[in-house]
Amino acid sequence: MSFDSVSLAFRGKDGQFQSFSPSLTARDLIALVLSSGPPNTVVDFQPVIGAVHELHKKTLDDSRLVVLVDLHTTWRDARTYTGSDARFSRWEAVIQRASELLARLKLELNDLPNLRGKDSDIYRDILKFNGLCSAYLESILYFIHAKASVEVTSFVRESALQEHVAFLRERLSEMYSRFARWCGNWEDFLVHLAIYYPNEAASFYNLEPNSATVEKVMRDYIKRAIDESCDSYRYSSEVPVKFTYRKQSDWIIGAGRLLRDSMHALGDINRLLEALKTGEAGWMDDTTVVESLAVEVRRLQYEKNVKFE
Numbered sequence: 001m002s003f004d005s006v007s008l009a010f011r012g013k014d015g016q017f018q019s020f021s022p023s024l025t026a027r028d029l030i031a032l033v034l035s036s037g038p039p040n041t042v043v044d045f046q047p048v049i050g051a052v053h054e055l056h057k058k059t060l061d062d063s064r065l066v067v068l069v070d071l072h073t074t075w076r077d078a079r080t081y082t083g084s085d086a087r088f089s090r091w092e093a094v095i096q097r098a099s100e101l102l103a104r105l106k107l108e109l110n111d112l113p114n115l116r117g118k119d120s121d122i123y124r125d126i127l128k129f130n131g132l133c134s135a136y137l138e139s140i141l142y143f144i145h146a147k148a149s150v151e152v153t154s155f156v157r158e159s160a161l162q163e164h165v166a167f168l169r170e171r172l173s174e175m176y177s178r179f180a181r182w183c184g185n186w187e188d189f190l191v192h193l194a195i196y197y198p199n200e201a202a203s204f205y206n207l208e209p210n211s212a213t214v215e216k217v218m219r220d221y222i223k224r225a226i227d228e229s230c231d232s233y234r235y236s237s238e239v240p241v242k243f244t245y246r247k248q249s250d251w252i253i254g255a256g257r258l259l260r261d262s263m264h265a266l267g268d269i270n271r272l273l274e275a276l277k278t279g280e281a282g283w284m285d286d287t288t289v290v291e292s293l294a295v296e297v298r299r300l301q302y303e304k305n306v307k308f309e
Contacts, residue, residue: 044285047294152283155276
């Protein structure tokens with residue numbers, strides 16, 4: 001049974017099962033920010049933040065959610081002011097709350113799980129870690145949006161956000177390395193992806209130091225099996241070829257997906273910051289353009305069959 005045909009779940013506070021792996025991810029939504037609007041512009045991405053928050057409301061535990069809800073409420077309130085002084089004050093409050101939450105999350109992210117036990121234990125450890133990453137990513141989005149709403153050119157002189165991104169990149173990379181070590185032979189994981197999830201494999205391979213392709217991974221693996229077989233059947237005109245690898249469980253593929261999605265989402269946020277830091281990207285908050293982005297968000301939600309209350 002493939003991971004695409006099962007839904008890993010836990011029993012929620014209402015006694016009903018809730019999915020561990022929603023089809024829509026923050027990564028999908030954040031990617032819309034980079035693809036919307038004319039060249040050299042960044043569209044006011046409030047529809048994306050709203051959708052990311054709604055998604056996290058369904059996936060994060062209460063301890064993570066309560067502080068995000070407070071930050072989200074402050075952000076929503078800031079958007080209602082029109083006077084320049086009031087707007088500046090409220091957006092400043094958003095930045096301050098986001099900074100405070102990021103500082104708290106950093107302390108928790110410094111303590112990475114050691115990854116021991118059964119495959120389901122590994123999944124749950126990474127799910128918990130990924131919850132911290134999700135809260136961290138959402139907090140960065142509030143910070144960026146508030147700063148851009150006040151003065152988009154301020155990103156030219158900005159460094160704090162880049163430091164926040166660099167910190168999470170290091171934590172995610174370390175967690176990904178621990179996950180790879182736990183898998184044992186990392187090549188087995190990559191081969192499993194190439195065989196069972198060829199359409200997804202590239203999104204994992206892009207995270208490798210030397211980006212590979214499905215074709216290269218399988219070609220190298222099979223060639224090595226052929227060479228080993230030829231050594232054993234050097235005087236035979238027919239060489240049976242056999243290769244073995246450790247098949248990965250649905251739990252492990254799911255854990256890998258969580259880390260992959262957070263790493264790609266962070267990469268998109270970093271690209272957004274880089275575009276803003278050039279000082280050449282304008283901030284487009286025209287109602288029509290923002291509504292067009294909202295339509296794209298709703299389209300994505302529809303395609304992923306996501307329902308928000």
